[in-house]
Amino acid sequence: MxxxxxxxxxxxxxxxxxxxxRLFAPLPFVNEVLLFSIYTIGCNFLLGRVGFISFGQPxxxxxxxxxxxxxxxxxxxxxxxxxxxxxVAGVIVSLAVGPLFVRLRxxxxxxxxxxxxVIVFYLMQKVLAGITKGDNxxxxxxxxxxxxxxxxxxxxxxxxxxxxxxxxxxxxxxYLDDTLYGACCLATKVNEDKLHFLGYSNFRIRLLAFVxxxxxxxxxxxxxxxxxxxxxxxxxxxxxAADPVVVTILGGAGTLYGPLVGALxxxxxxxxxxxxxGNWELFIGFLLVFIMLAGEKGIWGTLEPRLTKAxxxxxxxxxxxxxxxxx
Amino acid sequence: xxxxxxxxxxxxxxLSIGAIFFLMAIGLSLCFGLMRIISLDQMLYYSLGAYITYxxxxxxxxxxxxxxxxxxxxxxxxxxxxxxxLRRIYDRDIAFTMITSFGVLIGGVGVIKYFWGxxxxxxxxxxxxxxxxxxxxxxxxxxxxxxxxxxxxxxLWLFLNRTIIGKAIRAGIESIEHVEGLGINVYxxxxxxxxxxxxxxxxxxxxxxxxxxxxxxxxxxxLAFVFMVVIIGGLGSIKGTLVSAFLVGQVVxxxxxxxxxxxxxxxxxxxxxxxxxxxxxxxxxxFLKR
Numbered sequence: 001m002x003x004x005x006x007x008x009x010x011x012x013x014x015x016x017x018x019x020x021x022r023l024f025a026p027l028p029f030v031n032e033v034l035l036f037s038i039y040t041i042g043c044n045f046l047l048g049r050v051g052f053i054s055f056g057q058p059x060x061x062x063x064x065x066x067x068x069x070x071x072x073x074x075x076x077x078x079x080x081x082x083x084x085x086x087x088v089a090g091v092i093v094s095l096a097v098g099p100l101f102v103r104l105r106x107x108x109x110x111x112x113x114x115x116x117x118v119i120v121f122y123l124m125q126k127v128l129a130g131i132t133k134g135d136n137x138x139x140x141x142x143x144x145x146x147x148x149x150x151x152x153x154x155x156x157x158x159x160x161x162x163x164x165x166x167x168x169x170x171x172x173x174x175y176l177d178d179t180l181y182g183a184c185c186l187a188t189k190v191n192e193d194k195l196h197f198l199g200y201s202n203f204r205i206r207l208l209a210f211v212x213x214x215x216x217x218x219x220x221x222x223x224x225x226x227x228x229x230x231x232x233x234x235x236x237x238x239x240x241a242a243d244p245v246v247v248t249i250l251g252g253a254g255t256l257y258g259p260l261v262g263a264l265x266x267x268x269x270x271x272x273x274x275x276x277x278g279n280w281e282l283f284i285g286f287l288l289v290f291i292m293l294a295g296e297k298g299i300w301g302t303l304e305p306r307l308t309k310a311x312x313x314x315x316x317x318x319x320x321x322x323x324x325x326x327x
Numbered sequence: 328x329x330x331x332x333x334x335x336x337x338x339x340x341x342l343s344i345g346a347i348f349f350l351m352a353i354g355l356s357l358c359f360g361l362m363r364i365i366s367l368d369q370m371l372y373y374s375l376g377a378y379i380t381y382x383x384x385x386x387x388x389x390x391x392x393x394x395x396x397x398x399x400x401x402x403x404x405x406x407x408x409x410x411x412x413l414r415r416i417y418d419r420d421i422a423f424t425m426i427t428s429f430g431v432l433i434g435g436v437g438v439i440k441y442f443w444g445x446x447x448x449x450x451x452x453x454x455x456x457x458x459x460x461x462x463x464x465x466x467x468x469x470x471x472x473x474x475x476x477x478x479x480x481x482x483l484w485l486f487l488n489r490t491i492i493g494k495a496i497r498a499g500i501e502s503i504e505h506v507e508g509l510g511i512n513v514y515x516x517x518x519x520x521x522x523x524x525x526x527x528x529x530x531x532x533x534x535x536x537x538x539x540x541x542x543x544x545x546x547x548x549x550l551a552f553v554f555m556v557v558i559i560g561g562l563g564s565i566k567g568t569l570v571s572a573f574l575v576g577q578v579v580x581x582x583x584x585x586x587x588x589x590x591x592x593x594x595x596x597x598x599x600x601x602x603x604x605x606x607x608x609x610x611x612x613x614f615l616k617r
Binding site for chain 1: 412421435438551555
């Protein structure tokens, strides 16, 4: 019981803080942060754990979003089924392109994913315009039926749903880090020859990681679709392809809570700065350069050791848990 | 069936697009070849070249002067960025340089927005005359683009093969340690290469400006295409970049002749196909680690 509590401690604390934020910040902001952090954690896993930098996350986001949108627009009304379909579509697409992509070197991997994003963008905008309604997008807010227990067609209840999903996803990724598989992922990033020598298949490890990460991204896409009630090709826009990478780096690549902190900082700064000076690229660009030159640890990556240290002086137990919880 | 006139003009159009692609991608390719960095900030010098061309041509009325100014300013900007930022990260991982240079690109777009605003700017076409080739009217400016890109390729070839600095750069591509062992300052070579790459990107922006609208996002818009050209050709190979630029130009132009939406998508499908057959691109070598 106590061990279970120790394990859950960090996740529960992080998300209860976020739930508290709901009291002060407007609802769209908190929802945006939650969705963005779910969107980013896939990229964070690929970059920080497996060593793949992907400029193609919008492609998988769009796959999930369009799977949900097609169902809600043409076939059914249940949002939960739509989310499930989004996940299934994510698995199918990443299984289809994965074996091809994960064989590539890290730099080629980034570029090929970007290419996939462009393909998906034009596919949705032009080639399949008959089904996707091109640039106008699919509007289906009215089609979403209200569900009994948790009515996710309403923004305030969607927040609770997103919070629960996020907790589940974070627990899943924390569990992954603890398993042998998580160790293998790190090993394939650090030294693939050695891992090969130990008898593991780099290809399989990477493929599994690719599928897990991109399915999470597709799930985020399906949730975006239901939250916004519309899906347009803009969601796969190549111009926004670097957003998840920027947020990952901002938060601290490879840390468990990095995506959450990064998404919070990114969304917050975007709101504040675009109101103050209106020149948002200037700021985020130089911030990115600064973080990279300062040691690429990101906000959480820098903050975490200090927090651990500060807590360590006061209470032994808490720091021990924390140190383990947020490797 | 497609008639001959349409075909000829499409091929010329494709060649001129290819010429621009070559100039845009060559900077990225050169930087990867010598320094092993993926320099996304080349797209910043590209936009900068286009904006300077716009400003100078409005002030003085001469596009040629504008393109020249664009090249010079792009070269200066690349010099500053190399000295201030990239110099510190040469020994880092490739993905690291990619993210850092992307930060420079985004920040630079912010600077451009600050100086020139958000409104797209038009640039006059300097040569609006047409010539007739095999019964088809072809704009002279597009022919000029093709000629300039071939000249640049020839000039680069001469520079790399006939001058001592060029030879040192080529040797550096093979093995940095040996060049250092000969007593050559490698970091100075890096700076020279980076300035050349930056000014060629600026040249591409200046030359392309009359054919498009100059706006702050223009560098990000072409990023995917530049990537693709470099990947198909093989990172670091100048000859590969030339071949793949013209290949992509033709695919864009002929693809749009067959079915319009193909123009944007077909090249990426071609890229996936080529990567399936040769994971390192047409002329790329297996992974070289410095």
